[in-house]
Amino acid sequence: MLIVLPAVSATSIYNWTDLNNVRNNLAGSYTLENDLTTGMADYDTYASSSANGGAGWVPIGSSASKFTGSFNGQNHTIDGLFISRSGTDYVGLFGYAYLGSISNVGLTNVNITATNFVGSFAGASSDNIDRVYSTGKIVGADKVGGITGYNVMPGIINNTYSNANVTGSTNVGGISGTHSGYGSPKIYNSYFTGIVTGSTIVGGITGSMGYGPILDSSFVTGSVSGTSSVGSVVGTFIYSTLTNSYWYNHAGNPSSCVGTLTGSVTCTAKTDITWFYNVSNGPMSSWDFTSDWSNYFDGVTFPVFQWQLVPQISFVGPLTSGNLSQNYIESNLTSTLPFNATTSTINRTLYYVNGTLVSSNSSTTSPFYENISSLTEGTYILNATTTTDTGFTSSTSSTTILLDTTYPLINYSSVGTEGNNTNISQDWIYVNVSLTETNLANITYSLWNSSEVNTTTYTTNTSTSINWTGLADGTYTYNVTTTDLAGNTNQTETRTIALDTVAPTFSNIAINYTTDINNSIDPGSVVRVTLNVSDSFLGVSDVILQIYNGTWENYTMVSLTSNISNSEWQYNFTTQATDATYTFNVFANDTVGNINTSTNTTFYSYWDCTWNVSTNDLGTIGGHDAEVALGNVTITNTGDSQYGTNNCSITFSKTAIVSAWDWWANFSGTYVAQDFDSFLAEPKRGLNYSYNGAKVTSLVVNASESKTLEISAMFPSISGTITEYPSFPIAASITDSESGT
Structure with a gap:
């Protein structure tokens, strides 16, 4: 028979660690992907007699925080669950399973000891528990059962069996310690073949059921013992429903179906154990042998679940799956036989994703390893089946494998x-x-x-x-x-x-030239423009000097340093031979084209006509009726000979007045002392001017020429000494229409 399991979207459990992590999400959905055994590396950590200080497994959920999710064993077993928690209530694989589901799993060789509400699968349950079984030992005080300690509304226990030894004080049952509550909780299609031992309210299926629960189509062949309210099927029954159920009435067992009965039941005793091996007999005649139970009977075997007779087949390492950069697929298959089979045949197939068969092979040996080589690139589907000599078949899920050896x-x-x-x-x-x-x-x-x-x-x-x-x-x-x-x-x-998004910057822009005596730029002079150009990153590429003198002209400047962060640049140019006005700026770009332009600077180049007089303090000089030398005054013409259209020259002439009270001197006539002041009646007074030893009344100083005027004083003839402080202005007449006084 081929069993096909529906795909379930849930969290997968592969080991005891994964099982322990279920407690982290009590509302989750979980699937058991393989058997959990005592030989796994993490068994001692979570579920052995040495786990948790000797207390063993910690139940998942409690009366305060119930497990509300789903647990699908997918036809696998959990072996060797150990719990030793005397004084603790709500103990089992799950402490309290509430309004969820537990299905398709066997608990084998359990060893559980606690106080109240104790069962292999759950201490208490209102879950839908379906197609499960348990073996081993379960010990408690009140409400102790082979599947659950307490089945409360709306809990359903369907298609279950237990072969455990169940021991307690009160409310002790082979399937559920107590089966009670309004809302009709149900137990049906279940059986017990183990040993139930208690004091009071003890039954082969349940210790007690009252006020509404249903028990239907179940049987007991195991041993049941106690002191009061002991029944082969139910210990205490109060106004509930018990139908189509059977027990094996043998020596040592209670002779009644119910120990203490309030109400009516339909329950039948059988003295022949073989009755329960025949699928056509009650209560099994009402069971589902198409989907749930197996019709395989050998005359000494009770019904089992179909999944218990189906061989298990799976890919194990080294399995190559997924997406691979290679041209071969490794297949390693393991087939596990059920208890009733002796051999199986493994059939492996490999298809292209389009359904075309690539290769197939078979073997009666497990594990069955192959290296399917020399494959082309593409997507493949790998699967396998195994069939036992008893006619049961199971298959792996299809594994999709991509072979790709080509680099992108x-x-x-x-x-x-x-x-x-x-x-x-x-x-x-x-x-x-x-x-x-x-x-x-x-x-x-x-x-x-x-x-x-x-x-x-x-x-x-x-x-x-x-x-x-x-x-x-x-x-x-x-x-x-x-x-x-x-x-x-x-x-x-x-x-x-x-x-680089930042343009170069400028600093220290200057013009340098050889100046004339007037600190001006003559036409035809060499002018040097210098500046510093800075660039923060990649460096300066070009620096252009732009000069305007009627039109703009560009000149490439020369770098004097190699420092890209702050480099010095210069350019020399010659001004034209005539007067002119120049405007310039600097244009710079870095190596990526960021551009900056300086502000405009204006300068002038021209011929000038200027002069100055170097005066001296001639000191204090006294005299009487004599001509006394006072000192010299130097007159310098600093102008350019090219100025204008005429030579730049300066002519000194013209006189200043002479006061009777202030001894002023002047250039008047040929001899200053000729002046006469009637008020003082002094004939000799004033200043004399000489150049190169000859008295003069005027003096011409040409461009770029310097002359020295010699000055002497004429003192009058009076009775006392006169002290003079002579000073005088120099008036200039400059050619080219420039004049001053």
Whole structure:
């Protein structure tokens, strides 16, 4: 017979650790994927007599925090569950199972000791418990049962059996210690073949049932003993429903179905044990031997679940499954025989995903290992069946295997992706790739610099580009990695890109020239423009001097240093031969094209006509009726000979007045002392001027010429000494229409 289990979306349990973790989500759905045995590595940690300080397994859930989820054993067993918790209530694999389900599992060789509400599967239950069985030893005080200590509404116990030794004081039963409560909790299609021992209210199926519960189509062949209210099926029965049930009435057992009866029951005693081996006899005639129970009988065997007669087959290591970069598949199959079979035949098949058969093989030996080699790339479906000599068949689930030995092809696209070692003025990096791969798993874009890493992974082959934005200036490195479902990996080259968005800056802009005596720029002079140009990152590329003198002209400046962060630049140019006005600025760009332009600066180049007089304090000099030398005054013409259309020259002439009270001197006539003041009646007074020993009344000083005027004083003839403080202005007449006084 082929048993096909429905797919269940639930958390899988593979070991005792997984089983223990069920307590972390009491509302979850769980499936047991294989038998749990005492030989597993984590058995001692969670379920052995040495676990938890000798107390063994910790029940999942309690009366305060009930297990409300579902547990599907998927036709597997849990062996060797040990619990020693005297003084503790609600004890079993589950402490309290509430409104959920427990199904398709066997608890074998349990050893459980506690106080009240004690059972192999649950201390108390309102679950739907279906197709389960237990063997071993269960000990408690009140409400102790082979499946559950207390079955309370709306709990249903269906298609179960126990061969355990169950011991307690009161309310002790082979299936449930107490089966009670309004709302009609149910036990049906169940049987007990073990030993039940108690004091009062003891029964082969349940110790007590009252006020509403139902017990139907069940039987007892085991031993039941106690002191009061002891029945082969039920210890105490009060106004409930008991129908179509049987017990094996043999020596040592109670001779009645119910120990203490209030109400009526339909219950039949049988003295021939073989009655219970025949599927056509009651109560088994009403059981489901199509889906639940097995019709395999050998004359000495009680009914068992169909899944107990079905061989177990599974793939074990080294099984190659999933997505693989290879051209072969390893298959290793193990078949486990049920108790009634002696041999089985394993049949292995391998198909393409389209259903075409690739290969098949069979063996009567377990484990059955094969290396199916020389396969082409593609997706395969691997499965197997095993059939016992008793005619029962089971199958593995189908395993999908992808074989892919080709590496993905990935390259940078020329559209939008910068080349390696690119320097560019922007704050983003765009990467575009071309990708060829049928079984793409992911594509990862990695960008990093000296301080951070930015990794973005996509799991779809449509994500063949990325744009990192808002990046700071600096040097970045990036690459793209792609991996297919088989783990084949390929990577682009690693590229470097430098981002620079800041333009160069200027400082210390100056014009330097050889000045004339007036500190001005003569036409035809060499003018040097110098400045410092700074760039924060990649360095300065070009510095252009732009000069305007009617039109703009560009001149490439020369760098004097190699320091890219603060370099000095210069350019020498010659002004034109005539007067002119010049405006200049500096244009600079860095290596990625960031541009900056300085503000305009204006200067002038011209011929000038200027002069100055070097005066001296001639001191205090006295005299009487004599001419006394006072000192010298130097007159310098600093003008340019090219000034205007005429020579730049200065002529000194003109007189200043002479006061009777202030001894002023002047250039008047040929001899200053000719002046006469009638008020003082002094004929000799005033100043004399000489140049190169000759008296003068005027003096011509040419451009770039310097002359010294010699000054003497004429003192009058009076009775006392006169002290003079002579001073005088010099008036100039400058050619080219410039004049001053």
